[in-house]
Amino acid sequence: MNPDSLVQGLSAIGAGLAILAGIGPGISEGMATAAAVSGVARNPEATKKIRSTLLIGCAMTETSALYGLLIAILLIVFGIMA
Numbered sequence: 001m002n003p004d005s006l007v008q009g010l011s012a013i014g015a016g017l018a019i020l021a022g023i024g025p026g027i028s029e030g031m032a033t034a035a036a037v038s039g040v041a042r043n044p045e046a047t048k049k050i051r052s053t054l055l056i057g058c059a060m061t062e063t064s065a066l067y068g069l070l071i072a073i074l075l076i077v078f079g080i081m082a
Contacts, residue, residue, distance in 0.1 A: 018075060021068025025061045028068020032057055 036054040040047050 008079050015072040015075040015079070016070045018072035022065040027064040028061050029058050031062045
């Protein structure tokens, strides 16, 4: 077995697993948005506070998905170059 093809294959598997890091943030952002909409519906006066907290939370959650995407891209690029 060629070691280069083994590295490329394992890099592709690792990239696929790294992309799975996007599932958690997607689910949690949906749940957070649902809770924010429910909170605004119950208390319209708190819209600004709920919106700002939601945006900060979604931004922090999205970083883990972006890190997973970055790792997947790096594994693919450097796996091919190996």
